[in-house]
Amino acid sequence: MPYHQREIEDSGGRGAVVNPNRLSQVLSSFSETQDRGAFRELYDYYGPRLKQFYMKSGTDEATAEEMVQETFVLVWRKAHLYDVTKAAASTWIFTIARNHRIDRIRREKRFVSKDEHYFETELVAEGDQDENVDQPKMSSIIQKALAELPANQAELVKLSFYEEVTHAEIASRLQLPLGTVKSRLRLAFGRLRKKLAEFET
Amino acid sequence: MINHHISDEMLMSYAAGALSEGASLFVASHIHMCKKCAQRVFTAEAVGGALVDDLDGVPMTSCGFDDLMARIESEEQVSASQNDILVEPELNHIPEPLQLLLGKDYKDLPWKSVAPGVKQFILPVGGNRGEKTRLLKLSPGFVTPEHSHKGYELTMVLQGSFSDESGRYKLGDVQEADGEIDHQPIADTDEDCICLVYTDAPLEFKGVLNRMLQPFFGI
Numbered sequence: 001m002p003y004h005q006r007e008i009e010d011s012g013g014r015g016a017v018v019n020p021n022r023l024s025q026v027l028s029s030f031s032e033t034q035d036r037g038a039f040r041e042l043y044d045y046y047g048p049r050l051k052q053f054y055m056k057s058g059t060d061e062a063t064a065e066e067m068v069q070e071t072f073v074l075v076w077r078k079a080h081l082y083d084v085t086k087a088a089a090s091t092w093i094f095t096i097a098r099n100h101r102i103d104r105i106r107r108e109k110r111f112v113s114k115d116e117h118y119f120e121t122e123l124v125a126e127g128d129q130d131e132n133v134d135q136p137k138m139s140s141i142i143q144k145a146l147a148e149l150p151a152n153q154a155e156l157v158k159l160s161f162y163e164e165v166t167h168a169e170i171a172s173r174l175q176l177p178l179g180t181v182k183s184r185l186r187l188a189f190g191r192l193r194k195k196l197a198e199f200e201t
Numbered sequence: 202m203i204n205h206h207i208s209d210e211m212l213m214s215y216a217a218g219a220l221s222e223g224a225s226l227f228v229a230s231h232i233h234m235c236k237k238c239a240q241r242v243f244t245a246e247a248v249g250g251a252l253v254d255d256l257d258g259v260p261m262t263s264c265g266f267d268d269l270m271a272r273i274e275s276e277e278q279v280s281a282s283q284n285d286i287l288v289e290p291e292l293n294h295i296p297e298p299l300q301l302l303l304g305k306d307y308k309d310l311p312w313k314s315v316a317p318g319v320k321q322f323i324l325p326v327g328g329n330r331g332e333k334t335r336l337l338k339l340s341p342g343f344v345t346p347e348h349s350h351k352g353y354e355l356t357m358v359l360q361g362s363f364s365d366e367s368g369r370y371k372l373g374d375v376q377e378a379d380g381e382i383d384h385q386p387i388a389d390t391d392e393d394c395i396c397l398v399y400t401d402a403p404l405e406f407k408g409v410l411n412r413m414l415q416p417f418f419g420i
């Protein structure tokens with residue numbers, strides 16, 4: 001079944017299966033109303049996924065659950081900043097989780113975009129996106145494009161996002177020359193951007 | 202107008218949170234000045250979002266929605282301003298991530314002279330073995346000793362400009378160099394050229410005299 005046609009169904013707590021496009025509207029309405037029902041829907045969908053996300057980067061299960069809760073405290077507090085015209089719910093929640101992972105697990109100084117400023121950046125169209133793009137829809141286009149990537153490119157993209165592995169670490173883990181790692185990632189991003197550009201025109 | 206940008210693979214790994222602290226500071230500083238690269242990072246973050254959508258969830262066992270709500274209610278009084286960022290207007294010429302790290306203007310940093318015409322300031326960011334993130338200040342007309350790279354080097358102009366065989370680099374421009382590049386940058390205006398430089402391995406200088414400089418570059 002195409003992803004965007006899936007309906008809500010019981011998935012045994014593994015994260016409700018729901019149309020992610022709709023969740024952007026849910027988050028958007030939550031950001032205006034602070035409605036608990038909407039918040040619960042986001043939690044049911046993203047909670048188990050974020051638990052998996054944190055566990056993939058080597059976090060134990062108990063800590064991962066704790067981090068999921070912390071992430072949703074952040075989502076609750078920052079929801080008023082959310083702007084559905086600029087990012088899909090998945091994108092915004094990903095950035096909060098990514099930042100939380102850097103703060104909490106790596107305890108590093110964080111130089112990625114500040115959550116508070118996330119929607120302030122004024123962007124220019126350069127073929128990637130423009131302000132009229134339906135962000136939530138874009139997310140499903142990306143998902144489709146990801147599924148169509150050659151396996152050796154998709155693998156490196158996933159290692160980067162799920163396990164936050166640097167180019168050098170990927171190279172040593174997969175026994176690949178560093179140049180190959182870089183070029184595969186570059187090709188992958190190029191393909192994804194091309195798909196998005198086609199979608200826009 | 203920025204003419205030299207950061208490669209897609211670096212932007213994507215930055216969006217993934219998969220760069221070391223130094224490299225991440227570098228990319229963050231560049232996208233603060235470059236809308237085009239900021240746009241690509243946004244796109245890459247949407248890739249991250251799609252990948253989260255794509256995960257098979259693991260059921261939550263010990264923490265439920267009610268626990269979450271109880272926690273939110275007990276923590277809600279936390280001041281919303283705790284994350285406010287203090288930015289000094291007189292430091293606005295410095296990209297924000299760097300500004301927050303330095304807290305002062307370039308001219309007020311404790312620069313260390315490493316050779317006639319070159320000063321550096323090592324930035325207090327962590328990194329893997331061999332990695333260094335620094336500011337370099339080249340006097341006008343200064344010609345960097347010809348060097349090649351064992352590893353990977355990112356250079357961004359923060360003030361002034363420099364040129365080498367590959368072109369001219371002005372405010373916000375980035376040069377990304379790997380082991381194959383052999384170059385000799387020259388500060389080509391009448392003001393000091395200040396650059397943010399990230400290296401993941403020591404530079405290799407050519408010639409006996411230049412090799413004597415090597416220890417001074419803090420390697």
